[in-house]
Amino acid sequence: xxxxxxxxxxxxxxxxxxxxxxxxxxxxxxxLYHLMADRRLPEETAILAIGRRGMDSEAYRQQARASxxxxxxxxxxxxxxxxxxxxxxxxxxxxxxxxDSYEGLRKILSEREAGFSAPTVRLFFLAVAPEFFGPIVxxxxxxxxxxxxxxxxxxxxxxxxxxxxxxxxxxxxxxANVLEERQVYRIDHYLGKxxxxxxxxxxxxxxxxxxxxxxxxxxxxxxxxxxxxxxQGRGAYYEQAGILKDMxxxxxxxxxxxxxxxxxxxxxxESVRDEKVKALRSLRRFEDENSCGGIVMGxxxxxxxQGKPVPGYRQEEAVDANSRTPTYIALRAQVDNFRxxxxxxxxxxxxxxxxxxxxxxxxxxxxxxxNFYPDFEGQPPNLxxxxxxxxxxxxxxxxxxxxxxxxxxERVELNYSQHSRFQGNVPEAYEQLLLEAWRGNAxxxxxxxxxxxxxxxxxxxxxxCSGQNAQFxxxxxxxxxxxxxxxxxxxxxxxxxxxxxxxxxxxxDTKS
Ligand code: BG6
Numbered sequence: 001x002x003x004x005x006x007x008x009x010x011x012x013x014x015x016x017x018x019x020x021x022x023x024x025x026x027x028x029x030x031x032l033y034h035l036m037a038d039r040r041l042p043e044e045t046a047i048l049a050i051g052r053r054g055m056d057s058e059a060y061r062q063q064a065r066a067s068x069x070x071x072x073x074x075x076x077x078x079x080x081x082x083x084x085x086x087x088x089x090x091x092x093x094x095x096x097x098x099x100d101s102y103e104g105l106r107k108i109l110s111e112r113e114a115g116f117s118a119p120t121v122r123l124f125f126l127a128v129a130p131e132f133f134g135p136i137v138x139x140x141x142x143x144x145x146x147x148x149x150x151x152x153x154x155x156x157x158x159x160x161x162x163x164x165x166x167x168x169x170x171x172x173x174x175x176a177n178v179l180e181e182r183q184v185y186r187i188d189h190y191l192g193k194x195x196x197x198x199x200x201x202x203x204x205x206x207x208x209x210x211x212x213x214x215x216x217x218x219x220x221x222x223x224x225x226x227x228x229x230x231x232q233g234r235g236a237y238y239e240q241a242g243i244l245k246d247m248x249x250x251x252x253x254x255x256x257x258x259x260x261x262x263x264x265x266x267x268x269x270e271s272v273r274d275e276k277v278k279a280l281r282s283l284r285r286f287e288d289e290n291s292c293g294g295i296v297m298g299x300x301x302x303x304x305x306q307g308k309p310v311p312g313y314r315q316e317e318a319v320d321a322n323s324r325t326p327t328y329i330a331l332r333a334q335v336d337n338f339r340x341x342x343x344x345x346x347x348x349x350x351x352x353x354x355x356x357x358x359x360x361x362x363x364x365x366x367x368x369x370x371n372f373y374p375d376f377e378g379q380p381p382n383l384x385x386x387x388x389x390x391x392x393x394x395x396x397x398x399x400x401x402x403x404x405x406x407x408x409x410e411r412v413e414l415n416y417s418q419h420s421r422f423q424g425n426v427p428e429a430y431e432q433l434l435l436e437a438w439r440g441n442a443x444x445x446x447x448x449x450x451x452x453x454x455x456x457x458x459x460x461x462x463x464x465c466s467g468q469n470a471q472f473x474x475x476x477x478x479x480x481x482x483x484x485x486x487x488x489x490x491x492x493x494x495x496x497x498x499x500x501x502x503x504x505x506x507x508x509d510t511k512s
Contacts, residue, residue, distance in 0.1 A: 004269075004439050004440035004441050009042045010042065010118055010119060010120065010121050010152070010438075011042055011044035011045065011113070011116035011117065011118055011119075011120040011121070012041060012042055012044070012045045012046070012120065012121045012123065012438050013045075013046045013047075013048065013109055013112055013113060013120055013121075013122050013123070014032075014045070014046070014047045014048065014123045014125060014434070014438075015048045015050060015105070015109070015122070015123070015124045015125065016028060016047070016048070016049045016050060016125045016127055017050050017095060017124065017125065017126050017127060017128050017132070017136055018050070018051070018125075018126065018127035018128040019048075019049025019050050019051040019060070019090065019127075020049070020051035020052075020053050020060075020063075021051075021127055021128070023127045023158065024049065024127050025063070025064070025067035025071070026067065026071050027071070027189075027428070027430045028125070028127065028430060028434070029064045029067045029068050030067065030068050030071045030072040030073065030428070031427075031428055031430035031431040031434055032047060032084065032088075032434065033068045033072060033076070033080075033081065033084045034072065034073070034074075034427065034428075034431050035431055035434060035435060036080070036083055036084040036087065037077065037080035037081070037083065037084065040431075040435055041434075041435070041438065044116045044117065044118075044120075045087050046087055046089065047087055047088045047089065048089050048090075048091055048105075048108065048109075048112075049064075049088070049089070049090050049091070050090075050091050050092075050093050050095065050105070051090065051092065051093075052092065052093070052094060052095075053092065055090060055092070056090065057088070057089045057090045059090070060088070060089075060090035061085050061088055061090075064085075064088060065081065065085070068081065068084075073428055091104075091105065091108060093105060095128075095132070095135075095136055095139070096132060096135055096136075099139055099142075099143075102139050102140070102142075102143040102145060103143060105143075105145065106143055106144065106145050109122065109145065119152055120152065121152050121154070121438055121440070122145075122146070122152060122153050122154070123154050123155075123156060123434075123437055123438060124136075124140060124145075124146060124154070124155045124156065125156045125434075126155065126156065126157050126158060127158055128158075130158075130160055130161075130162075130163075130171075133157055133161075133171060133175075134170075134171055134174040134175070137155060137174065137175050137178050137179065138174060138177075138178060140155070140178065141177070141178030141179070146178065146179060146183070148178060148179055148180060148183075149180055149183075150183070151182065151183065151440065153179075153183060154183050154184075154185055154437060154440075155175070155179060155183060155184055155185065156185040156187055156433070156434075156437050156445075157175075157184065157185065157186050157187060158187050159186075159187060159188065159250055160241060160245060160246075160249075160250075161186055161446075161451055162451075163240060163241075163245065164459060164462075165452065165455040165456060165459055168451060168452070168455055169452075172448050172451075181447070181448060182442065184448075185433075185437045185442060185445040186445050186446045186447075186448075186451065187433060187445060187446075188250045188251060188254050188445070188446050189251075189429040189430060189433065190250070190251040190254055190255065190358075190388075190429070191254060191429075191433070191444040191445065191446070192428075192429030192430060192431070192432035192433040192436075192444055193358075193388055193389070193429045194392060194418065194427070194432075195386055195388040195389075195392055195393070195394075195418070196254075196255060196258065196388055197432070197444070198386070198394075199255075199258045199259060199360075199386065200258065200267070200272070202394065203259075203263075204263055209384070210263075212364065213339075214339045214340070215339065215340055215341055215342050215343045216365075217364055217365055218343055218362055218363065218364055218365065219343070219363045219364060219365045219366070219381065219494075220343060220344045220345070220346060220363050220492075220494060221259060221260075221343065221344075221345045221346070221360070221361070221362055221363070222345075222346045222347075222348075222359075222360070222361040222363070222496060222497060223252060223255050223256060223259070223345065223346070223348075223359075224347075224348050224349070224357060224358065224359050224360075224361075224496070225247060225251065225252060225255075225348075225349040225357075225358040225359075225388075226349060226350055226353040226354075226355060226356060226358075226481075227350070227351050227352070227353065227356050228305055228306075228352065228353060228354070228355060228356050228478070229351060229352070229356070230300070230310065230311075230313070230316060230327075230351055230352045230477065231313070231316050231319070231327075231351065233317060235317045235318035235319040236318040238316075238319070238325065238327075239318065239319055239320060239323060239325050241325075242325040242326045242327070243297075243326050243327055243328060243329045243349055243350060243351070244326065244329065244458050244461060244462055245458065247329075247349045248329060248347070248349065248458055248461075249454050249455060249457075249458040250454065252347050252349055253280065253283075253454045253457065254276075254446065254450075255360060255388075256279070256280075256283075256333065256335075256345060256347065257276040257279045257280050257450070258276065259345075259360060259362075260279045260282075260335045260339070260340055260345070261275035261276050261278065261279040262275050262278065262279075262339070263275070267443070268443070269441060269442040269443035269445075272443045273442075273443065273446075273447040273449070273450060276450055277447070277449045277450050277453060278337075279335060279337075280450055280453035280454060280457070281453050282335045282336050282337040282340075283333060283334070283335055283336075283453070283457050284333070284334040284335075284336050285456065285460040286457075286460040286461045286464050286465055287460055287464065288464055289464050289465070289467065291464065291465075292461075292464060292465035292467070292468065294331055294332035294333075294488070295329070295330070295331045295332075295461060295465045295468065296328075296329070296330040296331070296468070296482055296484035296485045296487075296488055297326040297328065297329055297465070297466075297468045297469055297482075298326060298327065298328030298329070298330075298350060298472070298473075298474050298475045298481055298482035298484075298485075299312075299313050299314075299323070299324075299325065299326055299327050299328065299469070299472035299473045299474060299475075300312055300313050300327050300328070300350075300351065300352040300473055300475055300476065300477045301313070301314075301473030301474075301475065301476055301477065302315065302476070302477060303352065303476035303477030303478040303479060304476075304477065304478040305352070305477060305478050310352065310477045310478070311477075312473050312477065313325070313327050313351075313352075313473060314472075314473065323472075324466070324469040324470075324472055325469075326469060326472075327350055327351045327352065328348075328349070328350030328351070328353075328475060328481050328482060328485075329347070329348065329349055329350065330346070330347070330348040330481070330482075330484070330485035330488060331346070331347050331348075331461075332344045332345070332346055332488065332492070333345040333347060344492065344494075346489070346494075346496070348481070348485055348496070350475075350481050352477040352478065353478070353479065353480065353481055354478055354479055354480055356389070356390060357387075357389065357390065358387075358388035358389045359385060359386070359387050359388065359499065360385070360386040360388070361383055361385050361386075361497045361499065362383065362384040362385075362386075363381050363382075363383055363494075363497070364381050364382040364383070364384070365381065366379070366381050367379075375407050375408075375409060376399075376409065379399040379409055379411075380397065380399065380411055381397075382396070382397060382398055382399075383395075383396070383397040383497060383499070384396050384397075385497075385499050385501070387499075387501045391417060391501040392417070392418040393415065393416050393417040393418045393501055394415075394416045394418075395413050395414070395415045395416070395499065395501055396413070396414040396415075397411060397412070397413055397414075398411075398412060398414065399411055399412075400412050415501065417501065432444065433445075
């Protein structure tokens with residue numbers, strides 16, 4: 001296990017700005033409960049939730065308890081919950097309109113940390129609206145709560161990091177004026193997902209795959225991330241973001257980078273991030289309108305979810321009745337380097353589709369037809385499927401002879417279901433991210449360079465290919481998405497693989 005701490009098991013103070021928000025209740029509280037319950041975080045931990053609503057710590061703990069009971073990946077055990085609650089506090093603070101309130105926060109932190117036995121890791125988690133990221137970091141710097149160059153003082157920042165390349169640059173500069181890059185942990189929660197973390201192991205710990213991982217043996221790669229849910233009351237945000245900024249710029253490109261990067265010299269954060277940057281730099285941009293044939297955009301109209309009627313995107317709250325914001329994208333990406341030249345990397349993602357699934361399919365090249373092997377003609381290609389969610393696992397499709405007297409070929413699956421094997425014991429993404437930020441391991445977070453190249457790629461699409469949005473809405477909620485996505489594949493002589501991995505237990509409903 002990699003450990004980056006100055007001394008092992010350093011005490012932790014975690015300050016959550018946005019302590020009463022949705023992310024804190026749905027994700028952070030359950031994650032912190034599990035980390036405390038499993039003794040992954042030190043005994044000397046203090047969690048300070050900051051919010052603008054007036055209440056005391058006891059009232060906050062009651063709310064946190066309800067959230068943990070509702071959203072935790074396992075049941076709740078009273079004794080373990082008690083251990084967590086003892087370390088949870090609430091502090092009311094106007095963090096934008098009353099800069100002097102940072103002085104009060106500084107005192108609270110100093111007092112708590114004075115009681116700890118070793119230098120404390122001070123982690124600020126910004127779970128607030130993006131316009132507050134810059135002002136909060138500036139205050140943390142000015143008031144001496146986060147000291148520049150102090151490796152124990154770290155800031156975790158949620159997405160979206162900017163709304164385009166320029167605003168992302170400005171935000172980055174504001175933060176860079178206060179903190180060094182190594183103190184900044186930019187969150188992409190997909191990097192905390194088990195099967196995404198597994199990509200490095202699958203690629204670089206298996207002699208079966210690594211030699212084949214290139215254009216000589218791989219025909220194409222498909223990255224799919226679809227959801228049945230719509231914008232869930234986030235219409236105002238989504239109008240600005242759309243699928244390009246909500247999913248492509250971050251989660252999808254991060255998966256692409258991990259799948260296509262070169263082997264890093266070691267597993268240190270810098271080494272891994274450097275290779276991801278190179279992969280993102282090699283992505284061919286959509287530089288003019290002529291290049292947009294490799295892109296299909298969509299927006300959902302009214303339809304059904306689980307048999308119930310649901311509104312179209314334009315009817316969602318806070319969405320313009322003539323909105324041209326895309327809620328779906330399918331594209332053919334090219335990583336222009338010697339490993340991947342000529343291998344299409346198809347990406348598709350969208351909201352309000354018929355299933356929720358994140359999956360990466362590696363399609364290997366077919367063997368050439370050989371006249372003297374007529375029974376082997378027309379066999380499907382070998383597929384390696386990395387299922388990120390809901391089933392979590394890996395599946396390898398090969399061709400064998402069916403048992404019996406006749407020589408009949410059959411497609412079989414070698415299937416590893418992590419989900420069934422570690423039922424309920426697989427940590428959620430935010431558990432991993434919080435743990436690694438405490439340990440000081442930045443490899444699960446995105447560096448500025450990665451972000452910069454992701455933004456450039458997305459801006460190329462936004463500037464040159466938005467003409468396609470004229471026909472919106474162009475798919476019905478609850479369906480497979482726009483037909484154009486299938487046409488794009490058909491024109492390339494390929495198809496999207498729809499692989500169903502068996503999933504048992506909780507979180508398996510691919511329709512939810
Ligand atoms: C978030 C997006 O980053 O990721 C959401 O803002 C999206 O719109 C979500 O639904 C998907 O995450 P997950 O973990 O549910 O696949």
